[in-house]
Amino acid sequence: MIEYKNVLTTCPYCGTGCALHLQVLDGDLVGVLPAKNHVISQGGLCIKGWNAHAFVQHKDRLRTPLIRKNGTLVEASWDEALTLVAEKLGAVKAESGPDSIAVLTSAKCTNEENYLLSKFTRAVIGTNNIDHCARL
């Protein structure tokens, strides 16, 4: 059976929230189509949205976290990477206090992710140092 379908999603690149279709042919992502009757993007996309499919199977895409060991980036597991980050943040907080840490969120995050980042910053780290990349 030959399968061609379009999967409606939101462009991952900025906070505007343009809708786009990912064209799927026999299970492979083959391109992007704009969503004409979508209330926000109304059938338009910018050049990034038009290429939103390009990174998914790109050869340069990172497949695992990388940790710098002795000056070289080495592939690592998520457990290893997140443990390292948690330890380092914990050490900085213990040494210099929570206000020595700041968090920058992003328009590329979903509302839910930004909510979690806000909670993480205020409730876990204990600082109000949280801002948005668009105000940089």
Next chain:
Amino acid sequence: MIDRTNALHEALDQVLPTVDGVLGLKSGPSGIVAPYLYSKEQPGELEALAIWPKMPVPDTLKIIQKAHPEAQFAVVCRGCEERGIVEMVKHAQLNWNNLTLIGLQCTQDEALFCRCAKPYTTHSKVTIGEPVAGVPDPVTEGFAAKSQTEKLAFWKEQFLHCIKCYGCRNICPQCFCNVCALEDEKWVENGRLPMSLPPMYHLVRAMHMTAKCVACRECEETCPADIPMAIQFRLIARDVEEMFGYETGASIDQKPPQLLVLEEGEYERTGLPH
């Protein structure tokens, strides 16, 4: 008048078991419409069949047919989409013999929306809906009536808004070159907005659409800057018809002028420098 959606359902129920897939439109989440390949294995999907807004169906068909050159497909196409398919067949982008066309006739309102001169199909053996006559294109005529100075000012103003999203190229079923001049820095400067004048991006596209544009207006619809670029393609199409007697998408047999070797006399008739 019989409801087009019902009539299309009846036609598709008949054709679906006989082909490897039927390319049509499907209503997805929140009623957002996109092309979809219906198959006899999953006839229930037809419940979400949609007919509007129209989409660049010939381009989608090309993607599917390139991967499955032997497969037999039926495709629901409007007049402009049928013309697009015809033109792509002539440029070896689609295989005419493996296609069953189901012609969806546009309504008066749809024709007015697209400022369409030919809102009907001419090749499809199965047709859905009653054909309506073409409507005038006040946007193009309004432009044509301007003076040379006004025309220049008009395009300068329009192209000032271009964000170079490349959407008009991407969505155009007739834009299928493997190597695109618009990605060559010799022609189009990278990383500069508004684009410098003369606007090479749009001039190159205008030239490349000569005797190819089938007036589907997908470029205008996807343009985030609302540039009425179909004006230039339609005026060029008028010239091509006058000079070469060539109407894009009309006849499957008539060779496009780009593919003809012109005799000396014919060259003179074009009025082009020779």
